[in-house]
Amino acid sequence: MEKIKSLRGFRDIYGDEVIRFRLIEDISRRYLELFGYKEIIIPVLENTGLFVRTIGDATDIVEKEMFTFTDTGGDSVTLRPEATAGMVRAYLETGMFAKERISKLFSIGPMFRHERPQKGRYREFRQVDVEVFGIEAPIIDAELIWMIYLILKSIGLAEYTIETNSVGCPECREGFKRLIVGYFEDKKQDLCEDCRRRLQKNPLRIFDCKSPGCKEISGSSPLLFDNLCDPCRVHFDGFLSHTEELNIPITVNKRLVRGLDYYTRTVFEVTSGGLGSQNAFLAGGRYDNLVQSMGGPPVPGIGFAIGVDRLSLLISTSVKKDGSTVFLAYLGDRAKGFIVPMMRLFTENNVKFFYLPDAKSLKSQMRYADSVGADTVLIIGDDEIDKGILIVRDMAHSSQTTLPLDLTNLIDNLKGLSKK
């Protein structure tokens, strides 16, 4: 029979990695709540049109990376490749926009992109997604960076770089597009095939091209950053001065471009070495026109997402033992009868309880107790039952004593022992 394996790019998260995932998500939650964010759980599957419209039909994500299929009802549906589109949809659909002036939301869950997997890149990956609706002032941009700084610090990540840029608003972008289309048009024959296409559909993306020829050409081109309109310039300067006040080291990268079309003004990306070429583990930016473009009121927005899988590659696990573990070692059929009562007793009292079903020798039970990290082993055999006692072994100190075989007071008696 052929073995059934997980799909390409889909994987099982287990062992230490689960601990790291949980650490990232727990710490994120803690700070998000501190900053007033509310968790929202949104669907993994949405109408395909939602992503095409918001992310942009000329982006790689939409052109070739979406898990799109037709459901049995004949509708085209897509596994979300990112969270913002769904968050905006939910923000509008639930009527939050009308109920509150500012909405600070977060959501944690899997995203799906049909890409060739490699280090830090999977077809199913987890994100902590954060969105703020209703604040135009650049102080919120800085507040997000501050929160990110605190989260990463708390996780224990030391080496990373925060890069930022402003991609302007539609007005300054239109002007700039005309400027660079003219610039690139002259050098069109030296551009790669992709970039010639981008020149028509999305000229700003040429700056992100890694082919040497295009890099050289775009390297000496005018930059959007230097051609922002006044309001966008003032906004970005405000953002920078707030990050200075907060004393967060942040690098302006005038060439930083996001892969989704909806971004405006502030964009940022947090990268780290040690991730191979997928070095961005957190990214985001402002999207002041997205809500309106989806049929909502003109509410500005800003958000970011943490790539949990990637961040987990950067942190080391610190497994901490929580609570004590009691293990029951039994010998003989009479002793076996204590398994069920003890399981009830300990679990009812929130004590971790282990035993080895189908156990044979005491030795094998002791080995197993050690392997599961038991700190107390209770030993019961015929001798003990006859004497009305049980043996209590302290695994860390290799010492043992006896207690009465009295289940009603056993928990208290054990507590008394550990206090000594």
Add this chain to the structure above:
RNA sequence: GUGGGUGUAGCUCAACGGUUAGAGCAUCAGGCUGUGGACCUGGGGGCUGAGGGUUCGAAACCCUUCACCCACCCCA
């Protein structure tokens, strides 16, 4: 979609074209008839990714295919 690398025990890896494919770790048992970690002894565990070919003989060489990894592209 393109390029490179790797597929052998549960895991990490050995084995010049030549007996019955090995080792460490893990696992189980024994040493210790009722006591864990360390140590010693032993056991189980493999269609050498799959299919074809070359050869007296293939884990190895050739072809095909599949899978995984890394990189490009793009992105979290």
